[in-house]
Amino acid sequence: MRPTTPPEFAGKLAAMAKRLTLKDILQGKPLGHPLHPLLVHLPTALWPAALVFDVISFARKDGDISLTLATWWCLLVGLVAAAAAVPAGIADWTSIHRERPAWKIGLIHAGLNTAVMGLVIANFILRCIRGPAEPSVTVAQLTLSIISVLLLLPSGYLGGLMVYDQGIGVARTSKDYWRRIARAGGARV
Amino acid sequence: MPKSLVRRILEGKPLRQPLHTMLVHFPIGLFVVSLVMDVASYFGAGDYALFRGSLYTLCAGVAMGLIAAVPGFVDWTDIRRDNPAKGIGQWHMGLNLLVLLVYGISIIARFSMTDPRRVGLPLIFTSLAAIGLLSVSGYLGGMMVYDDGIGVGRHRRRAPAPSRTIALPSTSAEEGWVPIPGAEHMEDGQTLRLDVGGVIIGLARVGTAYYAFQDFCTHRHGPLSEGCFMGDQVMCPWHGSRFDLRTGHVTHGPAKKDINIYEVRNLNGEVSVRIPEAKVPTTARRDSARSGTEEREWKVEPEDITSPTTEQAPRAE
Numbered sequence: 001m002r003p004t005t006p007p008e009f010a011g012k013l014a015a016m017a018k019r020l021t022l023k024d025i026l027q028g029k030p031l032g033h034p035l036h037p038l039l040v041h042l043p044t045a046l047w048p049a050a051l052v053f054d055v056i057s058f059a060r061k062d063g064d065i066s067l068t069l070a071t072w073w074c075l076l077v078g079l080v081a082a083a084a085a086v087p088a089g090i091a092d093w094t095s096i097h098r099e100r101p102a103w104k105i106g107l108i109h110a111g112l113n114t115a116v117m118g119l120v121i122a123n124f125i126l127r128c129i130r131g132p133a134e135p136s137v138t139v140a141q142l143t144l145s146i147i148s149v150l151l152l153l154p155s156g157y158l159g160g161l162m163v164y165d166q167g168i169g170v171a172r173t174s175k176d177y178w179r180r181i182a183r184a185g186g187a188r189v
Numbered sequence: 190m191p192k193s194l195v196r197r198i199l200e201g202k203p204l205r206q207p208l209h210t211m212l213v214h215f216p217i218g219l220f221v222v223s224l225v226m227d228v229a230s231y232f233g234a235g236d237y238a239l240f241r242g243s244l245y246t247l248c249a250g251v252a253m254g255l256i257a258a259v260p261g262f263v264d265w266t267d268i269r270r271d272n273p274a275k276g277i278g279q280w281h282m283g284l285n286l287l288v289l290l291v292y293g294i295s296i297i298a299r300f301s302m303t304d305p306r307r308v309g310l311p312l313i314f315t316s317l318a319a320i321g322l323l324s325v326s327g328y329l330g331g332m333m334v335y336d337d338g339i340g341v342g343r344h345r346r347r348a349p350a351p352s353r354t355i356a357l358p359s360t361s362a363e364e365g366w367v368p369i370p371g372a373e374h375m376e377d378g379q380t381l382r383l384d385v386g387g388v389i390i391g392l393a394r395v396g397t398a399y400y401a402f403q404d405f406c407t408h409r410h411g412p413l414s415e416g417c418f419m420g421d422q423v424m425c426p427w428h429g430s431r432f433d434l435r436t437g438h439v440t441h442g443p444a445k446k447d448i449n450i451y452e453v454r455n456l457n458g459e460v461s462v463r464i465p466e467a468k469v470p471t472t473a474r475r476d477s478a479r480s481g482t483e484e485r486e487w488k489v490e491p492e493d494i495t496s497p498t499t500e501q502a503p504r505a506e
Contacts, residue, residue, distance in 0.1 A: 032332075032335075032336075033328070033331045033332070033335045033336075034335060037331070038327070038331065040214075041213070041214045041217040041218050041327075042217070042218045042221060042222075043218075044214040044218065045214040045215045045216075045217060045218025045219060046218045046219070046222055048215075049215065049218065049219055049222075049246065049249060052249070053245065064238075064241075065238040066237070066238040066239070066240075066241030066242040066245065067242065067245070069226075069236075069238045069239055069242045070222075070226070070242030070243075070245050070246055073222055073225060073226050073229070073242065074218075074222055074246070077218075077221065077222045077225055078218070097443075100443075133236075133238055156211075156214075157204075157206075160204075160206040160210065160211065161205060161206060163206070163334065163341065164205065164206035164207060164210075164340055164341050164342070164343075164344070165205050165206065165342070165344070166428070166429070167338070167341050167342065167411075167426075167427040167428040167429070169335055170334070170335055170338050170341050170409070170411075170427050170428070171335070171336065171338060171409035171410070171411065171427060172335065172409075173335070173336065174335070174336035174337070175409040175410060177336070178405065178409065178410035178411075179410055181389075181405070181410070182389075182403075182404075182405035182410040184387075185384070185387070185388060185389030185403070185404065185405065186387060186388035186389065186403070186449070186464075187389065187403040187404070187405040187407075187410075187448070187449060188403060188407060188446060188447065188448060188449050189405065189407060189410065189446075
């Protein structure tokens, strides 16, 4: 969102608040940017990080419970953010025209993420049953971590393609700003 | 390895998306979880493991942050000088370095604690402040992508984006033809962004032909001079709208309106462009300050003509 003069900004906010729908909020309109890519930072980073902690824990087998504990917190915080990212992602996806390639990419992205969410929830439950601070990670837990990250990476890649290759969410809120620049520059808009 | 290849890899072009934005997930996520663990440790029973786990995530976050800084800086050098994102990028970089510094100090402080069982309030507030700075910085990073389209569609181009807008006074015109000094040295696939008497145009060399066109896509006004050139068509980097460079017609959506195109002539190596006066809005001069063009300089400098000699014409990928 571009900075404007305070009264103009306040006016815009007031006008926007009146018209805001749930979909607008999920798409991050009050924020000025898509909400989904912001929220996915957490699961995208934390679940691979959890795998790294798991692998170190599994390899060292020295009973460093801080590693398994770090994994537990990474899974939990990632899950909370992912739960919030799901409706935001669906809201963004519903705005994509069906004939655009991003529609299908988004569908695969959503499918992969659903599988990842399921695996991480199972992983998290397993760890809660044994207690978050176990001396070492079990083979079942490690396997779940590996599979979920193997699915998460291509899914994140597809998400990145939607933004950087297909331009989804790009200039959604700044198009008026650029239209003014374009018009001043003698362009047909 | 040739310099241009290193650059291509750091910009993430083979992956069709920037490397920086993939890597930054890690510091952001890890710093947040570290704060959560610190708070849990503060309210908990004094748990050495929790303290240690938080320290691990911090160390990993700082390491990934330092790695992410490299492609981030390369991305920044690729932004046109008069794009608002150039200034935003400076703030983004400064804040991020500050955040890494704060966390570096926090890590040293944690390692030198005598009774590492519980994180004290000073360290928690340090982390909170750092997360605050990181949020601002992350928001600025988001502005660069979602407002200014930095990195969007960049991988479809081999030639670098124009590094600045070259202001050419239309007073140098002879019968309406404005010469573009240095344009004869442009490489295949290279583009310039010009401000001719307030009219912002893109100039592209494709093969031996020159094309001049309005630099703004008619969809969401993406920069066509940073687009991909295929024969006599240009593809907008943002959403893939395509225009015929001979007629200005839309050949592929999402854009619905045609673009303005301008006449270019190449007389014995002197490339000139003609901008019909009727298309120059009266407010253009006044508003050109907003588009940030540099009024003083008008000569094309060698830096504008630097194009990768080893690289081929851009292709659609």
